[in-house]
Amino acid sequence: MSAPTARRxxxxxxxxxxxxxxxxxxxxxxxxxxxLTSGQVFSRSALVVVASLIFAFALNxxxxxxxxxxxxxxxxxxxxxxxxxxxxxPVSEGAFDDTLLPDGAPVGIIEIPSLGVREVIVEGxxxxxxxxxxxxxxxxxxxxxxGLSIVMARAAAYGGPFSRIQxxxxxxxxxxxxxxxxxxxxxxGVRYAGDPSPPNPIAGESRxxxxxxxxxxxxxxxxxxxxxELVSDAQPAGARQTAYRTLPTEDLEMATDTSTVWAxxxxxxxxxxxxxxxxxxxxxxxxxxxxxxxxPVMFLAGLLVAxxxxxxxxxxx
Numbered sequence: 001m002s003a004p005t006a007r008r009x010x011x012x013x014x015x016x017x018x019x020x021x022x023x024x025x026x027x028x029x030x031x032x033x034x035x036l037t038s039g040q041v042f043s044r045s046a047l048v049v050v051a052s053l054i055f056a057f058a059l060n061x062x063x064x065x066x067x068x069x070x071x072x073x074x075x076x077x078x079x080x081x082x083x084x085x086x087x088x089x090p091v092s093e094g095a096f097d098d099t100l101l102p103d104g105a106p107v108g109i110i111e112i113p114s115l116g117v118r119e120v121i122v123e124g125x126x127x128x129x130x131x132x133x134x135x136x137x138x139x140x141x142x143x144x145x146x147g148l149s150i151v152m153a154r155a156a157a158y159g160g161p162f163s164r165i166q167x168x169x170x171x172x173x174x175x176x177x178x179x180x181x182x183x184x185x186x187x188x189g190v191r192y193a194g195d196p197s198p199p200n201p202i203a204g205e206s207r208x209x210x211x212x213x214x215x216x217x218x219x220x221x222x223x224x225x226x227x228x229e230l231v232s233d234a235q236p237a238g239a240r241q242t243a244y245r246t247l248p249t250e251d252l253e254m255a256t257d258t259s260t261v262w263a264x265x266x267x268x269x270x271x272x273x274x275x276x277x278x279x280x281x282x283x284x285x286x287x288x289x290x291x292x293x294x295x296p297v298m299f300l301a302g303l304l305v306a307x308x309x310x311x312x313x314x315x316x317x
Contacts, residue, residue, distance in 0.1 A: 049275060056302030057309055061157050061218070064303065065131070065310070069159035072132040076120040080106035089179030091145075092238020093123075093138060100241065103129050107136050108143055110151065112165070112174040119161045121151055121176070126250045127257040127315040131158045135315075137251060138242040143176040143208050144183030144230055145237040148201060152253060155213040155220070157310070157317055162212035165226050166190050174228070176208070180235040185228040193222050198229075206230035211253050213316040220317055223253050254314045264308035271301040 083089040083106070088096040095101050103124030111118045121143075125135035134153035141147040153162035168174075172187045185208055188198055192214060201207045208228045215221030250257040278294040 049271075052298065052302055053271070053305055056299075057306040060303055060306035061310060065158045066160075068131065069133065073120055073159070076106045076122065076132060077109075080109065080120055084177075084179065087179075090123075090238075091142065091179045091235075093240050093242060094238070104132055107178065109177040110134055110143070110174065111177070112168070114172055114174075115164045115167065117161060117164075117174075119153070119159075124251065125150075125152045125253075125315060126248070126259075127255070127311045127313065128260065130154050130315045131310070133159070134161050137247070139240065139244045139247045141206075141237040141240070142178055142180075142235075143185075144178055144180060144206055144232070144235050146201070146204060146206055146234045147237050148207050148209070150209045150211060152211045152316060154316055156217035157313075160217075162210060163217075165210050165212055166214070166224050168226050173231070178235075182232070183230060183235070184232040186231045188227040188229055191225050191227065197225075198227050201229075204234055206234040211316065213254065213314065218317060220254065220314060223316065250315070254316055256314060257311050260308060260311055264305065264312075267301070267304040267308050271298075271305050274298055274301045 080089065083096075090096065090101050090105065090107055093101055095105070101107070101123050103122075103126065105123045106120050107123050108121040109118070110121055119133045121134045121136050122129055122132050123136055123138065125137045129135045130152060131154075134151050136142065137150040137152065140150045143149045143151065154160055155163045168187045168190065170187055170189050174185055174187075176183045176185065183206075191197065198207065207230070210226040210228070212224055213220035213222075214224040249255055250259065274294065274297050278290055278298065281294065282290045
C-alpha cells in the first residue's frame with residue numbers, strides 16, 4: 001500500500017492592516033474662528049450702534065416725520081377752530097390775554113387749492129416750529145395785515161407742505177384764514193437767490209412771501225420764494241414785540257436750531273444705557289426675552305435721538 005498523502009495547511013491569513021490616511025484639511029469656511037479681541041468686540045458694538053442710529057434717523061426723517069406732522073396738524077386745527085369760534089384767535093404777537101404768543105401756537109390756516117395744500121400756520125419759524133407745519137416769522141405782520149408777512153415751510157420732511165409752491169404761476173389765488181377773517185392773495189411770481197424782489201408794500205397794501213428749500217428732496221441748494229399780494233381789504237397790523245434785529249438767528253430761512261443740543265445729549269445717554277442693559281440681559285437671560293423687552297426700548301431711544309438730530313438740520317428741509 002502506498003503511504004498517505006500529506007494534507008495542505010488551510011489556516012486563515014488576515015489581510016494586511018490598512019495604512020492610516022492623513023485627515024484632510026477642513027475648508028477655510030468650516031474652520032473654527034479665532035475669538036474676537038476686546039478691541040474687535042468694541043468696534044463691532046460701536047458699528048452696530050452707529051448703524052442703528054443712522055437707520056432710526058432715516059426712518060424718522062422720511063417716514064415717521066410725516067406721521068408726526070399729521071398728528072400735530074390735527075391738534076392745531078382743533079385748537080385754532082375753537083379759538084375762531086370763541087373769537088380769541090390771535091391777531092398780533094400777543095395772545096388774547098396780552099401774554100407773548102408762544103412758539104408753535106396756531107395763527108392762521110393757509111389753503112392753496114391748486115396744490116391741494118391746507119395747513120395750520122404756527123408762530124415762530126425755528127426748526128422745531130416747522131415740524132408742525134408752515135411757520136410765521138415773528139418780526140413780520142400776520143398774513144392780510146398792512147405790511148409784509150413771511151411764512152416758511154418745509155419742502156420734504158414733516159409733510160413737506162411747500163414742496164410744490166414753485167409750481168405756482170402768476171395770477172393764481174390762494175387764501176389765509178386768520179382771526180381777522182379770510183384773506184385772499186394773488187401770486188406775483190417765484191424768485192430765487194439773486195432775483196430782484198418786488199417793491200415793499202406801501203401804506204394800505206399787504207404782501208405775503210412763502211419760503212421753502214430749493215433743490216432735490218433732503219438736499220437743499222438754496223431758498224425759493226413765492227411773492228403774493230393781497231387782493232382783499234388789508235387789515236390793521238397788530239403790535240409786534242420782535243424786530244428783525246432781535247429775531248433769533250434760528251428763525252431765519254435755512255437756519256438750524258442748536259438751542260436743544262442738551263436734549264440730544266440726554267437722548268444719546270438714554271440710548272447708550274439701553275444698549276448696555278440689552279447686552280447685559282442677553283448674557284444673563286438669553287436672546288428671546290431680550291428681543292421681546294429691549295427691541296421696543298431701543299426703537300424708542302433711537303427715534304428720540306433721530307428727532308433731536310433733525311432739529312439740527314435746516315428749518316426748510
